[in-house]
Amino acid sequence: MPLASPLPSPMALNRPQQSPSIFKKRSASGLGSGSPLPSSAASYLSALSQADARARSVSPTSTPALSLSSSVTSSSEDTILHEEEEDALMNSNADGLLLPTRPPNSAQVFSTVHTEFGHCANDKYRTTSQHKLGTPLPTHVEQDPPYYILLSTYVSYLILICLGHVRDFVGKRLSPSSYQHLMPQHGYAPLNSDFDSFYTRRLKTRMDECFSQPVTGVAGRTIMLLDRTSPDYNHTQLFTGTRTRALNISSYNYLGFAQARGGCADAVEESIKRYGISSLGARLEGGGTDLHNMGEALVANFTGMEDALICSMGFATNSTIIPALVSKGCLVISDELNHASIRFGTRISGASVRMFKHNNMKSLESLLKEVISQGQPKTHRPWKKILVVVEGLYSMEGTLVNLPGVLELKKKYKFYLFVDEAHSIGAIGPRGRGVADYFGVNPRSIDILMGTFTKSFGAAGGYIAGSKTIIDHLRVNGHSGAYAESMTPSVLTQVVASMASIMGVAPPDVPSKEIVHPGPVASASLPQWINLPLNLASGEEGTSRLRRLAFNCRYLHSGLIKLGFITYGHPASPIVPLLLFNPGKMNMFHKMMKQRQTPIVVVVVAYPATPLVTSRVRFCVSAAHTKEDIDTVLRACDEIGDVLDLKHGSVRGKDRWNVEQVIARAAELGSNDD
Amino acid sequence: MDGAPESLIPVLSFLEGPLSTALTTFNKIPGSAVILRYVKSSHQNDPGRTILELLLLIFAIRTLLQSRTRADRNGSHYIQFSEKEVDELVEEWTPEPLAAPLTPAEQSDLAAVPIIAGPNGPRPKLVSTGKTATNLASFNFSGLSSNEHIKQRAVEILRKYGLGSCGPPGFYGTLDVHMDLENDIADFLGTEAAILYSQGFSTVSSVIPAFSKRGDIIVADRAVNFAIQKGIEISRSTVRWYDHNDLGSLEEVLISIEKDRKRRRGPLTRRFIITEGIFSKDGAMVDLPKLIELKLKYKYRLILDETYSFGSVGRTGRGLTELYNVPASKVDMILGSCAVGLNSCGGFCAGSQIVVDHQRINGPSFVFSASMPALLAVSASEGINIIRNTPSIFECLQTNVHAARAILDKLDCILIPSHPVSPVIHIYVRTTDPVPPSSAKFNLTFASPKDTLRLNEFDVEERLLQEVVEDCLAQGVILTRAKRLKGQEMVEPKPSIRLALSSALTKKETEKAVSVLRNSLVKTFGRRR
C-alpha cells in the first residue's frame, strides 16, 4: 500500500502534543508539535505506538509477579527506529523493509520493531509444527536435475580446475612474488601449499563476495549490510562507506529473538547492570554463579530431561563433551552429514568412528549388525559401548532425523543415542521443544540431548541434557567444566528470558510440583529481577512465534516446490535449501537477490560443505518474517529461477503454479494438513 | 583414415578385427547411434572437446563411486556370520553404562565448588554463606569486571545489536564490532592482523589443526595446557615433547629432529614450536628471547599461548612480548583469551595477515561456530582501551603479586613453581622425601599417568589442599585448587592451589587474604609433620 494514502487509523491525524515520540531530534529542530501535519511515515509510527499504548493500558493484569509497568514504558520505546533510519523512513518505504505494507488497526498491538521482528497479525498465517501420528516421515530424496544440468555442472568445475592450473602454471613463472607464500621460503615450508589451497584460491575466491559479508545491527528480520566492492577480483574487499538494509533470510534467528528491543533485551540490560560482563573463569574454578545453576535447571525443564549443563560455545559443547562420553574401545556411529563439531569431538575422543548414509535407517541397521557382530577391529572384542550421534535437523539439507526409526533400532541394538538439536531446539515441535516434541515421543527415551543457544534463542553457547548421573559425570569430566570460561551473565539472561517466553511463566500461586513437562516454567525458577512483559510471560507471544515459524517454513517450502524448484528437506524445517547445481549460478543468484528493489541476502553453499554437484542456496526462515516477506522471497526466486533456469523440480504441468497463485493460496500451502 | 601415415597401416589393420566386433556390439545397444553421432559431430566441430568430455566422464564416474559410508566388508579380519548368528550376537551384547556415577571424592569436590550469588568480582557474595568474601580464585587481573563504563557501553551496544549474532562469521555473522576488536587487538599487540574466536578455550585447539597437518612436526612443552594437547592430537602431526620449560631440552630435540631429517632426506615440512607464555599448570614463564633465538636458528614457527599472560603481565598488559621487549612480529602466532585477559569472552590469534586469513577458512571452530555476541566484543575493545591507557593497573597488580609472594615465599611447607611476576600463583605441597633417582631427569612436579605410586601421593596432597581451600573459604577467602581432568591429561601435574591475583584488590586486602591462606597452610601441613 502506498504510504501517501490516508491511513485507516484516525489517531494518525491528531498527533499528540506530548507523544513519547521517537523523533526527538526532529522535534527539537522545529518539526515537532508545532509543525504542520507530520509526514505520513511519522504519523504512521505514532499511530502505532499510540495504538500500542492504549491496548496495553486496558489489558488486564493477572499475575502480580509480572510487572506491567515495564511493558508500558517499553512499548513506546519499542517502536523506536534508529536515528540513522529516520531519513530513509521519511522518504520512502519502497523496499517494504521499514514499515509493514498494511498498517495496523487500533485493535492490533505490535510490541516489536518491524525491521527486527515483522508485524503480521493475520491468524490465517499460522501453523503448528507437529508430526501427524501414523504418517510416514518423508524420506530424503535427492531429486536429480536433467542431465544437461549435471553435465554442465561437471564441465563448469572442470573448466574451473583446468583454468586454475593454467593460471597457477603461468602465474608462478610470470609473477613469482604473488606465489611466494605458497612456496618454501628461507628454509620454512609454506604454511599453506599451493596444492592444499587450490580450491580456496581458484574456486572460492571467485565468489568471495557471497561470503563473510560484514553487517551491523540486529540480525533480525532485516539486516544492515556494510557495502563493499573489490577492485581486484576479490583479492581485497574495500568498504564503500554506504549501507544497505536487506531482508534477512540467512541468519539462524528461527524464533526471532535477535532483538535489540523487547522483554528479553530489557532483561539482558538489567543483568548487565546487576552482574556485569563476565563471570571470570571456568565453572569449577570460581566462575560459577547462581545464574548458571538457574539456567541449567531451566534448560533441563525445557528439554524435559532430568538435568542439564551449559557451555559457553555451541561448537565446544560437542567438541569437549563427546570425549567425556566415549573413549578407546567405544564406537561412535555418526550420520555422514554430521556437523564439524561432532566430528571434532569424536576424533579427539579416541573412539572408533563409523558412518551411515544420511538419515537412512536401513544403512544404520546393517551397520549396527555388522559392528556388533564383528566387535572391535582385529581383536573382535565386544565394543564397550556404542553411541549413535545424529542431528535433529540437518543444517545443510533441512532433513529431520527419523527419530521414531532410530528409537526403534535403539530398542533392539542397545546403543546410546545422542541427538544434536542445534537447529531443531526451539524451532521444531508444537511447543518448540525439538524433535522429540515434534514426533510426540518422550525425550527421556533419548540418552543425550545437545543443543545450542545461538539459533532459536538469539544468544550464544550450548547445552547438554540427560540423566543426573550423566550430567554430573560430564560436569566433572567434560573439558569445559575445568578449563573453559563459563557463560557470561548477559548471554545466560538472554537464554533464560527467551526460553521462559517460549514456555510461558506459571502464576506464582501454582506450586512448581504441579507443573509437568512440557508446561510453563514456575516463576520461582526464574531470577526475581527478570520482569517479562505480559505478552511474553503469558507464553502467548512464544506460541505465536512458534506458529508463525511453522507457517513460514511450510509456506516457503511448498511454495518453492509449486513454482517448480528442486528443494531438499522436511516441509516443517526452517532450513529450506534450493538447489542450484551450477557453481556459476551461485554468484548470480546471490547478486540478483541482493540487487532487487527489496534486497534479500541469502547464503549459498557449495563444495566442500555439500557434495560437488549439489551447490545450493539455503534459506533460514524465521518467525520474524511476515507472510509478505515470504511472498517477496518467492517472487524473487520465481523471477531469478526463470533467468537462471532453476525450475527442474518434479512438479510439472498443471501442478505447477505461477507465483500469483502461490501467494494467493498461501494459507493452504502453509498448513500442516497436506 | 586417409591421413594416416604409411607406417601405421599394419597396426590399424591389426586393430580392425576386434574393433569391428566391438563396434557391432556397441551398435546393438539401444540409443548408441545417437551417442555415436553426438561424439562424431562434436569431434568434428572441436577435437579438443572430445578429450575434455572424456576427462569429465572419468571425473564423474569417480565422484559417483566415492561413497563415504562404504563398509569394510572385504577387510582381512572380517568374519562371515549367518543372519541367526548376528541376531544372537546382538542379543548377547551388553554395553557398559554411558557414564559412571561420581565417586564420593568427586561428589564432595563438586559440592565444594564455590557458587557466586550476583556479580563476580574482587569481593563477591557466596551462595552458600550469603556473605561476601575476598576472591583469589577468579581471573580478574586488571579488575575490568566492575568497570561501570564498560557496562554502560555494553548496554548501548545491546540496544543497537541485540545479543546473539545468529550466524557463523562466513554467513552474515561478521559484525563491524568484531572487525574493530580484531583491529584493536592487532594494534595493541603490534601484529599485522588478528582473528577472533568465540571461546578462549577452543581457540588453540582450532588454530593448531588449521596449520599443522599429518606429516608436519610439532615440538611442544611436556606440560602444555589441555587445549593445546587436544589441538596437537587432532592435527595428527608428528609430535616431539621437550622437558617442561627447559629450553636446553628443547634445543636437544630440535637438533635430533634436524639430524633425523638429514639422514632420511625427508621433504621440508611445516615445523612448529608450541608452548605457553605463563603455563596454566604451574604459572612458570617461558624465556621468550631465548625461545625466539632457537626458533629462528632452527627455522620453526612459534605458536605461543598467552592465555594467562595477555592482560596480566607487561607494563600495559600486552603479555610476554612487552615484558621481554620483543617485537610481536617475531612470534608467528600469539594466542590470547579475551575472557581471561579482558574479562569478556572469546579468544584470539594474532599474527601476520597470511596466518589470519588462512584461519578464516580453515579454523574449524571459527568457520563452524557462531561469532561472539556484539556486546562482548565491544566490552573487550573497551577493555583494551582502558588497559593500554592505564599502566597503573599493572603496577598495582605487580604490587599485589610482590606482597603475596613475600608472604608465601617464607613458608617451608610449600613450593611455588610460578614465576615471580606471574599473577597466577600455584602452590604445591613441599614433599620432603628424596626424589627417586629414576625420575631425576623428569621434572619432579609431574607424574606420568601410569605412575600409580606418585598418583596416590598426589591424591593425599589433593585432599589436604582441599582442606586448606575450605578452611580459607570459612574465613572469607575464596580459593580454588587447580582443577584438572584426571586421567585425561598427558602428564599429571602435582596438585596445587591456584591463586589469581587482581588489581581490583588493594595491597592490604591481598596481604590479609594471603595471610589467611598462610595460616591455614601452616596449620594443615604443620600438623602433618
Ligand SMILES: Cc1ncc(COP(=O)(O)O)c(C=O)c1O
Ligand atoms: C549441528 C550443529 N552443532 C553445533 C553447532 C555449533 O554451534 P555454535 O554456532 O553455537 O558454536 C552448529 C552450528 O552451526 C550446528 O549446526
